[in-house]
Amino acid sequence: xxxxxxxxxxxxxxxxxxxxxxxxxxxxxxxxxxxxxxxxxxxxxxxxxxxxxxxxxxxxxxxxxxxxxxxxxxxxxxxxxxxxxxxxxxxxxxxxxxxxxxxxxxxxxxxxxxxxxxxxxxxxxxxxxxxxxxxxxxxxxxxxxxxxxxxxxxxxxxxxxxxxxxxxxxxxxxxxxxxxxxxxxxxxxxxxxxxxxxxxxxxxxxxxxxxxxxxxxxxxxxxxxxxxxxxxx
Amino acid sequence: xxxxxxxxxxxxxxxxxxxxxxxxxxxxxxxxxxxxxxxxxxxxxxxxxxxxxxxxxxxxxxxxxxxxxxxxxxxxxxxxxxxxxxxxxxxxxxxxxxxxxxxxxxxxxxxxxxxxxxxxxxxxxxxxxxxxxxxxxxxxxxxxxxxxxxxxxxxxxxxxxxxxxxxxxxxxxxxxxxxxxxxxxxxxxxxxxxxxxxxxxxxxxxxxxxxxxxxxxxxxxxxxxxxxxxxxx
Numbered sequence: 001x002x003x004x005x006x007x008x009x010x011x012x013x014x015x016x017x018x019x020x021x022x023x024x025x026x027x028x029x030x031x032x033x034x035x036x037x038x039x040x041x042x043x044x045x046x047x048x049x050x051x052x053x054x055x056x057x058x059x060x061x062x063x064x065x066x067x068x069x070x071x072x073x074x075x076x077x078x079x080x081x082x083x084x085x086x087x088x089x090x091x092x093x094x095x096x097x098x099x100x101x102x103x104x105x106x107x108x109x110x111x112x113x114x115x116x117x118x119x120x121x122x123x124x125x126x127x128x129x130x131x132x133x134x135x136x137x138x139x140x141x142x143x144x145x146x147x148x149x150x151x152x153x154x155x156x157x158x159x160x161x162x163x164x165x166x167x168x169x170x171x172x173x174x175x176x177x178x179x180x181x182x183x184x185x186x187x188x189x190x191x192x193x194x195x196x197x198x199x200x201x202x203x204x205x206x207x208x209x210x211x212x213x214x215x216x217x218x219x220x221x222x223x224x225x226x227x228x229x230x231x232x233x
Numbered sequence: 234x235x236x237x238x239x240x241x242x243x244x245x246x247x248x249x250x251x252x253x254x255x256x257x258x259x260x261x262x263x264x265x266x267x268x269x270x271x272x273x274x275x276x277x278x279x280x281x282x283x284x285x286x287x288x289x290x291x292x293x294x295x296x297x298x299x300x301x302x303x304x305x306x307x308x309x310x311x312x313x314x315x316x317x318x319x320x321x322x323x324x325x326x327x328x329x330x331x332x333x334x335x336x337x338x339x340x341x342x343x344x345x346x347x348x349x350x351x352x353x354x355x356x357x358x359x360x361x362x363x364x365x366x367x368x369x370x371x372x373x374x375x376x377x378x379x380x381x382x383x384x385x386x387x388x389x390x391x392x393x394x395x396x397x398x399x400x401x402x403x404x405x406x407x408x409x410x411x412x413x414x415x416x417x418x419x420x421x422x423x424x425x426x427x428x429x430x431x432x433x434x435x436x437x438x439x440x441x442x443x444x445x446x447x448x449x450x451x452x453x454x455x456x457x458x459x460x461x462x463x464x465x466x
Contacts, residue, residue, distance in 0.1 A: 119427070121434070151459060162458040166441070194352070194444050201354070201441040208399070208434040209457075211427050218460035224442075225395040226384060227451035 010034040011181070012074035014067050014089065015081035017048045020106060023155025024078060024147065024185075025052050029060040031184035036063050038070030045070070071096040076177070077103045080147075083122070083129055084113040090136040099140045102174040104181075105133045105199075106147040108206040119211035121204045130168065130199035142171035144178045145199030148206045150188070151219035160187030163221025164232070166202045168193040179233045189232040191224055243267040244414070245307035247300050247322065248314035250281045253339060256388025257311060257380065257418075258285050262293040264417035269296050271303030278303070304329040309410070310336045313380075316355065316362055317346040323369040332373045335407040337414075338366045338432075339380040341439040352444035354437045363401065363432035375404035377411045378432030381439045383421070384452035393420030396454025397465070399435045401426040412466045422465040424457055 011028060013021045016037035025035045029052055037052070039045035045064030053062045071077060071093050081089055086107045097103070107129035112118040126132045130145035137143060145168040154161055165182040167190055169175040179190035193202060209220040244261060246254045249270035258268045262285055270285070272278035278297030286295045304310060304326050314322055319340045330336070340362035345351040359365045363378035370376060378401040387394055398415040400423055402408035412423035426435060442453040 119431075154459065191445065192448060193441065194448055198352075198441060198444060201437045204434045204437060208426065208431060211431060212424065212457060212460060212464075215425060215427055216460045216464035218464065220460055221458040223456040223458055224445060225454045225456055226387065227445060227449045227453055231445070231449035231451065 008034060009076065010036050010074040011076045011078055012036040012038050012070035013078045013080060014038040014070060014093070015079065015085065017044055018080055019152035019156060020147070021078070021080035022048060022052060023152050024080065025062060026055060027155060027185045028181065029053070029056045029062050032059075033184070034061040036065055036070045036074055038065055038067040040067060042066040042069070068093055068096040072098065075101045077101055079103060079105045079107060079133065081107065082113060083107050083109045086129055087132060087136060090133060094136065094138055097138055097141055099138065101141045102144060102177060103133060103137055103141055104144045104146055104178050105130045107133065108148050108203045110207055110210070119207050119214060121207040127197055128199040128203050130196055130203070134196060142169065142174035143196060144169040144171070144174050145196060145202060146178050146182060148203050149209060149222050151221055154219050154221075155185070161185060161221065162187055162223070164189045164191055164224050166191050166193035166224070168196050168198040168202060170196045183233045191227070191232055241267060242309065243269050243307040244309045244311055245269040245271050245303035246311045246313060247271040247303060247326070248312060248318065250277055251313055252385035252389060253380070254311070254313040255281060255285060256385050257313065258295060259288060260388060260418045261414065262286070262289045262295050265292070266414075266417070267294040269298055269303045269307055271298055271300040273300060275299040275302070301326055301329040305331065308334045310334055312336060312338045312340060312366065314340065315346060316340050316342045319362055320365060320369060323366060327369065327371055330371055330374055332371065334374045335377060335404075335410060336366060336370055336374055337377045337379055337411050338363045340366065341381050341436045343440055343443070352440050352447060354440045360430055361432040361436050363429055363436070367429060375402065375407035376429060377402040377404070377407050378429060378435060379411050379415060381436050382442060382455050384454055387452050387454075388418070394418060394454065395420055395456070397422045397424055397457050399424050399426035399457070401429050401431040401435060403429045416466045424460070424465055
């Protein structure tokens with residue numbers, strides 16, 4: 001037996017009706033991936049899925065389900081929820097997450113989760129939102145931190161992006177899978193950012209970029225310079 | 234009376250015999266700035282100054298002094314010391330720092346200061362090394378955080394750099410002065426990163442870049458993308 005081709009292996013985007021989730025869904029659907037939009041509300045997920053399907057065209061394979069059903073239907077889970085919803089959602093989904101799944105976490109702990117400024121990070125006892133996620137998933141599920149620093153607004157557009165995605169995980173295969181998915185987004189280069197603990201820094205960069213966006217009225221991203229070409233995927 | 238031209242206004246580089254200090258001195262001397270290398274050891278400062286002078290040529294204006302004397306001779310102070318030396322040096326220099334000076338702090342609180350890994354930041358009670366510096370300088374001295382994410386090795390070379398310098402300060406004029414100095418380094422764009430508290434994130438990025446350098450064998454820097462051209466200097 002060999003693995004099914006990538007486009008047959010669904011990616012469930014949990015909290016997928018928000019701007020980051022729809023943007024990733026759009027870009028990956030265009031790249032031929034099978035996408036399941038997850039939401040608390042199945043009909044809302046289906047409406048979002050239909051809108052993406054309409055935008056990408058008949059070649060796209062996008063469906064919508066309640067979050068638990070989306071989890072149960074996929075081995076690649078992309079989590080795009082605000083920090084204030086992350087822990088609760090993961091606790092709720094725990095029975096639905098399949099053993100061996102990869103959970104890609106893009107959660108950024110911003111002070112806006114508790115009424116503060118989005119340009120300021122919150123401290124998380126575990127070190128980062130991704131490390132909090134790693135505590136909450138079932139055993140045998142690998143957590144990857146990625147896609148924090150990519151503009152949701154630009155993801156939802158049609159132009160290639162101009163940014164790098166730093167991928168952190170303690171599971172080398174899960175990190176590589178995530179880098180492959182990141183590199184399917186036009187203009188994105190994926191970089192191995194090492195262990196999951198480094199998500200502490202990558203998550204905080206988002207707060208800095210939000211501050212730059214407010215100050216300079218842009219959609220900031222980052223590029224890493226000075227590394228050999230083989231460092232990027 | 235008008236301000237003296239930039240090249241007559243000396244920049245004292247405290248801890249200026251290390252790689253970051255010599256790199257900045259080299260680039261600014263080439264840009265016509267007057268540079269005073271500061272060191273605990275005046276003769277060591279003079280040797281470093283002579284080496285830079287020889288490299289830049291007869292147009293350069295580079296001298297070397299003991300740190301306190303360097304402080305007393307300049308209103309722009311560039312601090313490039315390892316984190317473990319920062320607080321002690323600032324306490325020692327306090328009487329020598331002139332009122333109205335600008336202190337540009339490039340200190341990065343890395344775990345290597347206490348025997349750990351340079352790819353991991355230390356937590357600083359004040360939030361960042363720059364905010365620690367702000368507690369230690371005399372009243373009326375403005376602290377700016379900048380130059381954390383620039384490769385010392387590349388600074389000491391001859392090629393233009395490929396990176397941005399994010400500048401954080403609570404003093405808008407001091408931030409602008411620092412951005413002007415940053416932009417004198419070929420290839421560098423300077424970006425207003427907002428308040429000094431944002432140094433928390435900018436300092437930590439250095440630990441991430443050091444990890445990337447180790448993993449990918451490079452000299453990593455960052456570029457900020459997605460901002461209007463007027464955001465950069």
